[in-house]
Amino acid sequence: MLAHAPEGRTSTAYDYTATAGRQHGQETPVLSVEGVTLQYKTKDHLVTATYQVGFDVHQADRFVLLGPSGCGKSTLLKGIAGFMKPVEGEIRLDGKVVDRPGPDRMMVFQEFDQLLPWKTVLENVMFPMLVSHRWGHKEARERALAAIAKVNLTKFHDVHPHMLSGGMKQRVAIARAMAMEPKILLMDEPFAALDALTRRKMQEELLLLWDDLRFTVVFVTHSIEEAIIVGSRILVLSPHPGQVRAELNSHEFTHAHQGGTEFQSLQLRIHEMLFAEDFEPEAAEVRHG
Numbered sequence: 001m002l003a004h005a006p007e008g009r010t011s012t013a014y015d016y017t018a019t020a021g022r023q024h025g026q027e028t029p030v031l032s033v034e035g036v037t038l039q040y041k042t043k044d045h046l047v048t049a050t051y052q053v054g055f056d057v058h059q060a061d062r063f064v065l066l067g068p069s070g071c072g073k074s075t076l077l078k079g080i081a082g083f084m085k086p087v088e089g090e091i092r093l094d095g096k097v098v099d100r101p102g103p104d105r106m107m108v109f110q111e112f113d114q115l116l117p118w119k120t121v122l123e124n125v126m127f128p129m130l131v132s133h134r135w136g137h138k139e140a141r142e143r144a145l146a147a148i149a150k151v152n153l154t155k156f157h158d159v160h161p162h163m164l165s166g167g168m169k170q171r172v173a174i175a176r177a178m179a180m181e182p183k184i185l186l187m188d189e190p191f192a193a194l195d196a197l198t199r200r201k202m203q204e205e206l207l208l209l210w211d212d213l214r215f216t217v218v219f220v221t222h223s224i225e226e227a228i229i230v231g232s233r234i235l236v237l238s239p240h241p242g243q244v245r246a247e248l249n250s251h252e253f254t255h256a257h258q259g260g261t262e263f264q265s266l267q268l269r270i271h272e273m274l275f276a277e278d279f280e281p282e283a284a285e286v287r288h289g
């Protein structure tokens, strides 16, 4: 079956479900989003960005929020990060309601200018560690150097961001976030502005890093292909305002499967879910919220 059925129910089509995501049993999720509606109040309008969205993210999930432009993916990340409070529902991290930002949730953005231009790579990676006061200078330096080595930038630790390519800057941003040992890494279309080859390389590197460290990540994208490759689980959101259409497992797909029959069927199926005007979610595919 294609979809993950939260209550143990099953659905039709493809069998992509027997995954780690399903073996958590009673384990408390790292992140739990329940019936979350997020709104923006502007001078003239009330914009509902997401409507009653619900999902659980477990330890070591690579959880992808996938949906068309404007469906509220970034807004959901802002809610998880604690920058926005839901008008309805609840977001919990390790069981505690999220009501403010914290160093346990580190964000990596699409923008290349998320690094401080006047600081070197090493100083950039050390910066949040020093600000958080969780580590002293010496330890922060050691941790930063280790994180920089993990993303293969040791030779560049002393240079300033303007000397780096877009992909290298993203690796620094990832190293900076990982060095903080967040409970959850939040990535908002981190590779969208990269050229196709660099994007693919970055996806591969992220998966290698995950193989090594098994961190928990929520990854936003509007690319179906990227969602299938990067994600172990995919939450498919409807167009604006974002509502859950399905929750799928895709942990076994890598770049090597691209173009294969199963990969293509999953791509097509997700495409239908995303864009069919008269989409009727199968009961077992819907994650209520």
Ligand SMILES: Nc1ncnc2c1ncn2[C@@H]1O[C@H](COP(=O)(O)OP(=O)(O)OP(=O)(O)O)[C@@H](O)[C@H]1O
Binding pocket: 040, 041, 042, 047, 048, 049, 067, 068, 069, 070, 071, 072, 073, 074, 075, 076, 222, 240
């Ligand atoms: N600061 C804001 N004030 C008012 N409305 C906003 C604001 N930010 C986003 N919105 C609206 O909320 C909705 C969701 O936006 P959001 O950026 O979360 O979507 P998205 O799925 O991340 O889109 P994209 O893939 O294009 O980045 C959109 O209708 C958008 O216009």
